[in-house]
Amino acid sequence: MYLKRLEMSGFKSFASRTELEFVPGITAVVGPNGSGKSNVTDAIRWVLGEQSAKSLRGSKMEDVIFIGSDSRKPVGFCEVSITMDNSKRILPLDYAEVTVTRRVYRSGESEYLLNRQSCRLKDIQELFMDTGIGKEAYSMIGQGRIEEMISNKSEDRRAIFEEAAGIVKYKSRKKEAEKK
Ligand code: ATP
Numbered sequence: 001m002y003l004k005r006l007e008m009s010g011f012k013s014f015a016s017r018t019e020l021e022f023v024p025g026i027t028a029v030v031g032p033n034g035s036g037k038s039n040v041t042d043a044i045r046w047v048l049g050e051q052s053a054k055s056l057r058g059s060k061m062e063d064v065i066f067i068g069s070d071s072r073k074p075v076g077f078c079e080v081s082i083t084m085d086n087s088k089r090i091l092p093l094d095y096a097e098v099t100v101t102r103r104v105y106r107s108g109e110s111e112y113l114l115n116r117q118s119c120r121l122k123d124i125q126e127l128f129m130d131t132g133i134g135k136e137a138y139s140m141i142g143q144g145r146i147e148e149m150i151s152n153k154s155e156d157r158r159a160i161f162e163e164a165a166g167i168v169k170y171k172s173r174k175k176e177a178e179k180k
């Protein structure tokens, strides 16, 4: 399973629809300061359900919507989609590609889609559980995160191993069952 495609529209500095295709192997994104490199990783975390504006380097969620420039008007909503290659059916969906989309309007209204069908954030979180993919999971290692892992409390480190071992799903279901 790998990230095949990232599409952004109205997200931060990506006012126009921008599509990035990835192939297996290593991809490096290079560019001058302020050109939008970090906005690319922000987009991936955002579509996976990031709720903290601060961790997306803004002060409110609306800050992810393109605010306009000298030559361009602001936009009313933004949308990000990621497409994962699922030819090995690692995600429990019978599709060779799985696309997750998040859209948010200035009014605050927001929605998530799974293969273009409306869904809940919870469905997306459950889908990626134990795959290492998620806004906090180990497939996204941000600046300072390695240090954090090393110096963290053992319980926090344990969470990383639990995700890698693939037992988060069962723990989460157990917790849900206990609530009932
Ligand atoms: P560095 O090399 O310094 O880390 P970078 O390539 O990672 O730079 P980013 O932080 O991704 O750059 O991009 C910052 C740019 O995105 C800034 O110019 C900022 O104005 C622009 N930006 C952020 N949010 C918005 C928004 N909502 N609308 C328009 N532009 C935005």
Ligand code: MG
Residues within 6 Å of the ligand: 037, 038
């Ligand atoms: Mg940066």
